[in-house]
Each structure stands twice: as C-alpha cells, then as structure tokens.
Amino acid sequence: MxxxxxxxxxxxRMSMETVAAGQQLGAALNLPVSVAIVGVSGSGEFxxxxxxxxxxxxxxxxxxxxxxxxxxxxEQLIRxxxxxxxxxxxTYQVRDFAPKLATRFxxxxxxxxxxxxxAGSTVVMVRQLFQGKLNADVKFGGIAPFFASLQAGxxxxxxxxxxxxxxxxxxVPVELDAAKIRSRPEAPFREALRAVDLTAASIIVSVGRxxxxxxxxxxxxxxxxxxxxxxxxxxxxxxxxxxxxxRQVGSSGQTVAPKVYLAIGISGAIxxxxxxxxxxxxxxxxxxxxxxxxxxxxxxIVGDLFEVVPALxxxxxxxxx
Amino acid sequence: xxxxxAIKQVPARDSQLRVDxxxxxIETSGLSFEINEPDAYALEAALQLKEKNSGEVVALCAxxxxxxxxIREALAKGADRAIHIEDDNLNDLDTxxxxxxxxxxxxxxxxxxxxxxxxxxxxxxxxTGVVIAELLGMPHATxxxxxxxxxxxxxxxxxxxxxxxxxxxxxxxxxxTIQSGISKxxxxxxxxxxxxxxxxxxxxxxxxxxxxLRPTLTIDRVYAPVKTKQTQILDGSAKEAAAKLVEKLKxxxxxx
Numbered sequence: 390m391x392x393x394x395x396x397x398x399x400x401x402r403m404s405m406e407t408v409a410a411g412q413q414l415g416a417a418l419n420l421p422v423s424v425a426i427v428g429v430s431g432s433g434e435f436x437x438x439x440x441x442x443x444x445x446x447x448x449x450x451x452x453x454x455x456x457x458x459x460x461x462x463x464e465q466l467i468r469x470x471x472x473x474x475x476x477x478x479x480t481y482q483v484r485d486f487a488p489k490l491a492t493r494f495x496x497x498x499x500x501x502x503x504x505x506x507x508a509g510s511t512v513v514m515v516r517q518l519f520q521g522k523l524n525a526d527v528k529f530g531g532i533a534p535f536f537a538s539l540q541a542g543x544x545x546x547x548x549x550x551x552x553x554x555x556x557x558x559x560x561v562p563v564e565l566d567a568a569k570i571r572s573r574p575e576a577p578f579r580e581a582l583r584a585v586d587l588t589a590a591s592i593i594v595s596v597g598r599x600x601x602x603x604x605x606x607x608x609x610x611x612x613x614x615x616x617x618x619x620x621x622x623x624x625x626x627x628x629x630x631x632x633x634x635x636r637q638v639g640s641s642g643q644t645v646a647p648k649v650y651l652a653i654g655i656s657g658a659i660x661x662x663x664x665x666x667x668x669x670x671x672x673x674x675x676x677x678x679x680x681x682x683x684x685x686x687x688x689x690i691v692g693d694l695f696e697v698v699p700a701l702x703x704x705x706x707x708x709x710x
Numbered sequence: 711x712x713x714x715x716a717i718k719q720v721p722a723r724d725s726q727l728r729v730d731x732x733x734x735x736i737e738t739s740g741l742s743f744e745i746n747e748p749d750a751y752a753l754e755a756a757l758q759l760k761e762k763n764s765g766e767v768v769a770l771c772a773x774x775x776x777x778x779x780x781i782r783e784a785l786a787k788g789a790d791r792a793i794h795i796e797d798d799n800l801n802d803l804d805t806x807x808x809x810x811x812x813x814x815x816x817x818x819x820x821x822x823x824x825x826x827x828x829x830x831x832x833x834x835x836x837x838t839g840v841v842i843a844e845l846l847g848m849p850h851a852t853x854x855x856x857x858x859x860x861x862x863x864x865x866x867x868x869x870x871x872x873x874x875x876x877x878x879x880x881x882x883x884x885x886x887t888i889q890s891g892i893s894k895x896x897x898x899x900x901x902x903x904x905x906x907x908x909x910x911x912x913x914x915x916x917x918x919x920x921x922x923l924r925p926t927l928t929i930d931r932v933y934a935p936v937k938t939k940q941t942q943i944l945d946g947s948a949k950e951a952a953a954k955l956v957e958k959l960k961x962x963x964x965x966x
Contacts, residue, residue, distance in 0.1 A: 456849075456851075480871065481852075481853060481870055481871050484840075484853075485840065485850075485852045488840040489843070489850075492806060492845065493844070495926070497804045497806045498805075498837060499927060500834075500835050501836070516834075518832060518833060518834060519727055519736075519834075522727055523729065523736070523934060524935045525931065525933075526933075528927065530926045530928060571880060571881055572849050572851060572880050574877075575876060576876070577874045577875065577876045578875055579873055579874055579875070580873070591965065592965055616965075616966065628891030628892070629891070640871060641869060641871065641873070669963075673941075684935060684937055684938065684939065684941075685938070686941045687939065688942050689943045689944065690943070690951045691943060692948055693948070697948045700952035701956070703949075703952070704952045704953050704955075708966050
C-alpha cells in the first residue's frame with residue numbers, strides 16, 4: 390500500500406482536523422486514507438468518515454502514553470502498511486514521540502505545518518519560521534514514508550468527509566517489550582483549580598512582553614477596568630509572575646473566544662494565537678508592524694503602547710460617560 | 711554529574727527580517743545574534759543542577775564561527791567548557807543532520823544528562839532533543855519544568871496541554887528538553903566573563919566527526935506570510951488612534 394496514514398490522539402479534537410487534512414491530501418494525490426488509533430479499541434468518532442482502514446493498536450503497554458511504547462508500536466504499523474505519508478496532529482504528545490518515530494525511518498518530521506500544496510505527485514508543506522514572522526515551503530527528500538504534523542486550527546475538523554460505507558476496522562497486533570519502555574510516567578495532575586474563567590468574558594484585554602516591567606501592569610489593569618474587560622496575558626508575563634497563571638491565554642493556558650480580544654504588546658507567537666484566534670474581533674497594539682499578531686487582527690494600532698494605552702483609557706472613559 | 715547543554719545561536723528576537731536574494735533563507739548580514747532563548751533556559755537548568763549535585767556543564771554548539779560569541783556567553787554564565795562544531799553552511803541542514811553532528815560529539819563525552827531548549831526560535835522544528843536521544847539510544851522527556859536527581863535516575867515534571875502536568879521517572883543517561891520561562895535567567899558576572907576567556911573551547915568540524923552534511927528536507931522558498939485577515943490600521947497620533955479605536959468598538963463592534 391502507498392496511502393496516507395493519519396495517527397490520531399485520544400480525546401483531542403485536532404485528530405479530526407488531521408483526518409480532514411489527510412483526506413484533502415489524499416484527494417490531491419489520489420491516495421487512500423487510513424487512520425491509526427492507539428491505546429484504545431473502538432473506532433469511535435472516525436467510524437463514519439470516508440476512510441480506507443481504521444487500524445486499532447491496542448495493547449496494555451499502550452494504555453499510558455510513553456515515547457518508547459508509542460514509537461515501537463507505530464514503527465511496526467508503518468513497516469507493515471508502508472504508507473507514503475504519515476500525518477499527525479501537532480500536539481504536545483506528538484512533539485514528544487513523532488521526531489523519534491521519523492528518525493527510525495531516516496526521516497525528518499515536518500512539524501507544525503499550516504498548509505500544503507500538491508502539484509502532480511510533488512507535495513510542498515508550508516510551515517512557519519522565526520515564530521511566525523516568515524513562511525517556508527518545505528520539500529520532502531529521501532525515501533518514504535514522509536512525516537508531517539499539523540498545527541492546531543490549520544485544517545477544519547468539520548471538513549472531514551463522511552463515507553458511503555463504514556471503514557473497515559482492523560486490529561493490528563503489536564509486539565511490545567515492557568523492559569524496553571524506559572520512562573515511568575505518573576498520573577497527570579493540575580496545580581490548582583482555576584478561579585478565573587476567561588472563557589466567560591465578552592471582552593478580554595491581554596498583555597504581553599511589550600509591557601517590559603511588572604510596574605507597568607496596573608496601566609493595563611486600568612484599561613481592562615474601564616472597558617469592563619477581564620485581564621489576561623501571554624505566557625512570558627505569567628512565567629515572570631507578573632500575573633497569575635490562571636490568566637494565561639494560549640496552548641498552555643486557556644482557550645478563549647470573546648467578542649473582543651485586545652492584544653497589547655503581544656507579538657503573536659503561535660502558542661498564543663491558538664488560544665485566542667477564535668475571538669470575534671481582534672485588536673492589536675504593537676510597535677512592530679510586522680508582528681504576527683497583525684495577521685489575525687481586525688484593527689491594529691502600530692505604536693508605542695505606553696502612549697496608546699493611556700490615551701485609550703481616556704477615550705474609553707469619555708465614551709462611557 | 712556530567713551535563714551537556716546543546717545551544718544554538720539565532721537572530722535576536724526583535725530583528726527585522728528580510729528574505730535573502732535567493733529566497734531560500736533570511737539575509738543575515740547586519741543582524742545581531744543571541745542564544746536561542748529556550749536554550750538559555752536549558753543552560754540555566756544545567757547550571758542549577760550542577761550547583762546542587764556538583765559535576766560539569768559542557769556547552770555544545772553547532773554553528774558558524776560567529777557562534778563563538780554565544781559560546782563565550784555560556785561559559786561566562788558558568789559552563790565549564792564548550793564544544794563548537796564549526797561550519798558556515800549549517801543553515802541548509804535539517805534537524806536530523808544537525809542532531810547527527812551533535813549526538814556524535816556528545817557521545818564522546820559520555821554525559822549523564824543532555825539538555826536543550828524545547829525549540830529554536832528560527833527554524834522552530836522543536837525536535838533536536840528528541841532526535842539526539844533516539845540517535846544515542848537514550849530515553850527522553852520533553853517540556854520539562856523541574857528535575858529531581860536520584861542515584862541512577864531522574865524524576866522530572868513535564869508540562870502537558872491545557873494546564874496539566876505529569877511526573878516521569880527516567881533512567882540515566884537521558885535527554886531532556888527544557889520548557890522556557892521556568893526560572894530566572896542569570897546574568898554573567900564580571901568575574902565570569904573574565905574566567906570564560908581561559909576556558910576550553912574544543913573546535914570540531916563535520917569531517918572530524920565523520921558526518922556528511924546531507925539534509926533530508928529542503929527549504930524551497932522563504933516568504934512573508936499571506937495575510938488571511940484584512941487588518942484596518944488606525945493611524946495618527948496615539949490620541950487619534952485611540953479615539954478611532956473607541957469609535958470602532960462603540961459603533962461597529964458595539965461593545966462599549
């Protein structure tokens with residue numbers, strides 16, 4: 390076989406986005422698409438999708454994720470089914486094992502892909518460089534399989550096409566040796582319950598590195614108060630302890646979709662964008678006109694936030710009477 | 711405990727980037743460079759581990775001659791010595807080719823631990839640590855927030871998505887990629903800068919390591935991203951721009 394294999398992750402909506410991407414690539418290259426489900430049995434949400442095969446890799450040693458276990462199991466599946474392309478969602482877990490898996494095939498994972506173009510049998514993967522400031526077209530080389538992981542939100546889950554008949558479900562036995570699984574993971578935990586629910590806010594004022602110092606945070610707090618908004622921040626602000634972690638928006642924080650998201654001094658690294666690009670209206674205030682935040686912004690002010698924010702506080706107060 | 715920290719030199723964060731004439735990379739002349747920020751956190755983690763457990767920290771860097779500046783800074787901050795795999799043509803390489811160079815040089819040192827940042831700020835593949843581990847047959851863990859050392863193993867705190875964490879125990883030797891922002895980065899002291907001048911920097915080439923510089927992936931074209939959204943830029947003085955924004959928020963977005 391020479392099709393496309395989509396490796397899914399349990400309980401992660403990016404899996405369906407990757408199925409949709411796989412189907413699009415399959416349509417362009419005229420290749421069948423199959424799905425691998427690891428660590429659980431049951432074809433679940435993929436059963437009605439237009440797929441050639443659903444492979445279940447179910448083994449007691451796959452119930453808890455380990456890079457050694459997943460890599461060994463998926464290596465066996467790939468050697469057996471010989472797909473041309475292997476697509477994965479660009480999750481934290483995939484980032485942990487997929488580079489190892491690709492290395493087993495003398496290949497390099499093209500990670501964090503935002504788009505692809507297929508012309509004839511040539512496929513070009515589009516990914517971001519320099520934290521989103523530039524894009525690059527990347528071509529595969531060497532001998533297939535070719536590996537790519539897809540950025541959250543780059544493809545739409547609802548575009549996954551349903552099939553006329555249910556896909557064939559195949560249980561693929563894998564041979565795993567407990568002695569070769571070297572890491573011992575403990576149960577996942579959360580540090581503290583979240584007291585701040587940013588997802589309920591209709592206006593969010595969010596602050597990033599551009600604020601420079603902790604002493605400048607109250608200025609943004611005042612703007613949030615004036616606008617009747619919740620205050621949020623990008624990761625570096627919370628890492629520095631200038632605002633509590635529970636106010637962090639992004640892949641490691643909360644995902645929000647307010648009516649208005651006002652990004653102040655936030656450059657717009659992808660880890661932040663995935664947490665807020667669903668906002669209805671995005672406003673960016675940044676001194677760098679080339680900052681990636683302006684790619685998602687509806688309104689932008691290119692300027693010094695230390696001049697713009699005080700002016701904005703004044704205008705908002707005036708407007709609210 | 712012998713710790714190797716793999717560090718990379720990248721353009722400074724605030725750089726204005728231009729695509730080069732060939733359209734395959736950026737124009738590097740005139741740019742200033744610095745340590746890849748995630749690697750600075752890996753170096754910090756290594757120095758803290760050394761302070762706690764004693765041992766040695768070796769900075770390992772593959773890069774052009776100009777990367778010696780970044781290596782000196784690592785030595786000034788407290789790394790004991792460094793290995794510089796020097797080549798001016800590493801930009802064309804992918805993660806696997808670079809990881810082959812780094813892992814070959816690292817293997818000769820028999821380290822207990824190899825640390826690196828979770829990703830580079832330029833290429834951003836985010837894979838070097840994991841690939842080095844695979845090439846050296848070592849276990850690994852990524853996005854590490856804390857490291858607790860035991861006799862022949864370590865217990866690390868890993869970040870998962872959406873505010874979740876997990877502890878993982880790994881036998882040594884092992885490779886870790888360190889999460890950014892987990893601690894305060896130290897500055898080099900005057901004494902450190904002075905001492906760095908006499909610290910050993912071993913220079914190697916790809917030929918010394920017996921590794922062919924052959925990439926698997928090729929970057930076909932580098933270009934500015936196509937905007938998906940039409941951004942209305944509100945111009946004028948700060949006051950004028952602020953007034954325009956409030957106008958929009960009040961009458962078009964209707965939230966004020």
